[in-house]
Amino acid sequence: MTRGSAALELAHVTLRLGDGDAQVTALDDVTLDVTPGELVAVLGPSGSGKSSLLAVAGGLTRPDEGSVRVGGVDLATASRRELARYRREQVGFVFQSGNLIPALTAVDQLRFALRIAGRRADAAHTPELLLERVGMSARAGHRPHQLSGGERQRVGIARALVTRPSVLLVDEPTAALDRARSREIVALLAQETHEFGVATVMVTHDHDVIGACDRVLEMVDGKLGQVHAHS
């Protein structure tokens, strides 16, 4: 699989979870193309399938039907080994509250991510330079408990990008932040998405932050579509 700029292409993806009467169609015929350098927001109520969408796009689970293509490989038919490799080499994840490792300083979070990925930073994307990009140089030696929620998210974004993924998957990045911080974080995600040419999907409940996104979609009962006005 080639590294770098690759689109994320989901076609007619269906994912069923649970068994028998308890079975739920978490994703129902979902089609989504995200181009390199594009930030797509996915809105939707709790239980609508947003986490399932990230799980399928991130190679954490295979769909029951449809295809999920990144750089010419179909994750729906990939082996477990190929999926693990895809997750390690092609995907960056950003979670709700940063999900940083408590014992590590900000710069070590990024070094550790590189080590896990079995990668070396190229000269233009060292951990130090990435932290500078997200405005965290002065806090590079701080551990998570010494950082604010917004600062932790900045480190989380830098950590996700240090391995130079093709696809960036972002789960409720502003859940723990106030309105001003939320807007800053999503503006940063947009900036880095464009700069790195990464295909980014951000799921969120937060209608307030979608102005910075290139495209906004809505998930309802496992179906992905255009946003409808809410009363």
Ligand SMILES: Nc1ncnc2c1ncn2[C@@H]1O[C@H](COP(=O)(O)OP(=O)(O)OP(=O)(O)O)[C@@H](O)[C@H]1O
């Ligand atoms: N392991 C499972 N077995 C059965 N059903 C499941 C399982 N995991 C999730 N579901 C169901 O699948 C549907 C989609 O869940 P999903 O977590 O993708 O929604 P979500 O939009 O991310 O919700 P939230 O915003 O609350 O995180 C929900 O109806 C949920 O109850």
